[in-house]
Amino acid sequence: xxxxxxxTAAVPAAVPDPDRLFWRQSVVRHEQPSLxxxxxxxxxxxxxxxxxxxxxxxxxxxxxxxxxxxAIPAAGFLMxxxxxxxxxxxxxxxxxxxxxxxxxxxxxxxxxxxxxNWRHNHAVHHGTAGDLDRRGTGDIATLTVEEYLAxxxxxxLGYRLFRSPVVMFGIGPIWSLMIGPRIWSQKMRPRxxxxxxxxxxxxxxxxxxxxxxxGPRAWLLVQLPTAILAGTLGVWMFYVQHxxxxxxxxxxxxxxxxxxxxxxxxxxxxxxxxxxxTGNIGLHHVHHLSAKIPNYNLQRAHDENPIFHDVPVLGxxxxxxxxxxxxxxxxxxxxxxxxxxxxxxxx
Numbered sequence: 231x232x233x234x235x236x237x238t239a240a241v242p243a244a245v246p247d248p249d250r251l252f253w254r255q256s257v258v259r260h261e262q263p264s265l266x267x268x269x270x271x272x273x274x275x276x277x278x279x280x281x282x283x284x285x286x287x288x289x290x291x292x293x294x295x296x297x298x299x300x301a302i303p304a305a306g307f308l309m310x311x312x313x314x315x316x317x318x319x320x321x322x323x324x325x326x327x328x329x330x331x332x333x334x335x336x337x338x339x340x341x342x343x344x345x346x347n348w349r350h351n352h353a354v355h356h357g358t359a360g361d362l363d364r365r366g367t368g369d370i371a372t373l374t375v376e377e378y379l380a381x382x383x384x385x386x387l388g389y390r391l392f393r394s395p396v397v398m399f400g401i402g403p404i405w406s407l408m409i410g411p412r413i414w415s416q417k418m419r420p421r422x423x424x425x426x427x428x429x430x431x432x433x434x435x436x437x438x439x440x441x442x443x444x445g446p447r448a449w450l451l452v453q454l455p456t457a458i459l460a461g462t463l464g465v466w467m468f469y470v471q472h473x474x475x476x477x478x479x480x481x482x483x484x485x486x487x488x489x490x491x492x493x494x495x496x497x498x499x500x501x502x503x504x505x506x507x508t509g510n511i512g513l514h515h516v517h518h519l520s521a522k523i524p525n526y527n528l529q530r531a532h533d534e535n536p537i538f539h540d541v542p543v544l545g546x547x548x549x550x551x552x553x554x555x556x557x558x559x560x561x562x563x564x565x566x567x568x569x570x571x572x573x574x575x576x577x
Contacts, residue, residue, distance in 0.1 A: 253488055253519060253537055260531040261522040263325045271323070271526055275310035275509075276337065282307060286452045287444055298455055305459035306507035312341045312464060313509030313525050319349040320521040339432055342407050342457070346425035347418070356521055359472060360490035362560060363482040370398075370469060374558045375566065379575055390568070393556045398469065403461025463508070470549040471496050471514040474542060475565055479558050491518035492537070496544045504546075515541045 282304040289297040317323035318334030331345075338345040355368030365372065373381075373389060381389070391397055414426040441449045478494030480486070498512035505512060513528040516538055523531050532538045544552070555565035559574075566574075 256535045256537050257516075257520040257523060257531060260527045260534075261322070261520060261524075263322060263524050264526070265325055267524065267526045268324050271310075271314060271509075274506075275307055275314050276340065279304060279307035279311050279340070283452060283456070286456075287448060290444075290448050290451060294451060297451060301452075301455040301459060304456045305463070308341065308456055308460040309463055309507050310509050311337055312460070313511055315341050315343065315345070315348075316352075316509075316511070317525055319345065319352055322522045322524045338429060339436060342433065343411050344422075344425040344429035347414075347422040347429075348411070348425075350419070350422055356518065357487075359518065360478040360480060360494035361482055361485045362479050362558070363485075370473065372473070372556075372558055372565075374560055375571060375574055378557050378571065390556075395553055398553075399462050399465055402465045403458050406465060407457050407461045466549070466553075467498070467508055467511060470498055470544060470552045471511075473555055473565060474544055474548070474552045475555060476542065476563065477565055479560060479563065481560075488519065491515060492541050494518075496542050497532070497538075498544050498549055500546065 282300055286297040286300045286304065289300060314323060315334055315337035318330040318337065321327060321330045324330050324333060334345045334349070338348070351368040353368075358364035358367065359369065362374070371389075371392065378386060378389060411426070412430055414423045416423075418426070437449065472494060474496050477496075478490050480489075492515055495514040495518040496512075497515050500508065500512050509525040510528040511517065511525065513532050516523060516528045516531050517525075519538075520531075552565075554567045556568055557566050557571050558564075559566050559570075
């Protein structure tokens, strides 16, 4: 029997997976969206984010520091808003396909993302995560030891800079939120290009109107700190979900969708408040096995199914230590630090 990909990830070919029937039976009952839970999610994500944003603009007249302090909870609710956007891209948030489409487009404006383009790239990520032969779309660029050592020194330096914490978690959030999503190319599918162009136009009108009303300085003081804080947390979350020491990497011939989900996606155990603000996405092993499970069902799906109980578990400290990992070693099946790479290079 073959392991078919979720409906949102129709990129790679089917691969042998005799356990598919078992895991499909395990997760299918958790895949049904609930309008009640969806509305509660919106009331605890988009609504408080918009309220706090308005409050920040009002507080600027009293104190810039009060407005900046409000950026911290606003960033948390913006992160939750991104999870709503993310679930809409998978068609898993609302029972209605049209509802997911239009809510995804709306929340896409709040998180500065073109919905259709992001949905396509993220689907590719789900269909290729952990596949050594199909890296490069919707994931963090990661080289093998041989690829890294074979590059000229300028290219190796560029890779080292890209994988440095300053670039990854400093420049990375600004790029991934504000700049990267604005760029289109002729290689994109027409729907992707339209998505980027129409989102850019909508954002230009929206930001221009707000800046005209409150002033460009006020927009920058309110939106940038919130977006950067939320983006930094989001980049770190995405990083540690697929960049831990014994993460799953296989060639296309050996690659398995289920194995990539259960062994190549971490269970990031977070304090309750962080799990709330990150929309349960730390249960990434559940999400990658079935992207149709809404965020509000992920914890229950994990708790009720033994298939999820023997997966890589990371705590916050583990997630921070994982930042040291840079290069794939296919021989050992591990991600290596720079010092380990240097040891291999001297052999």
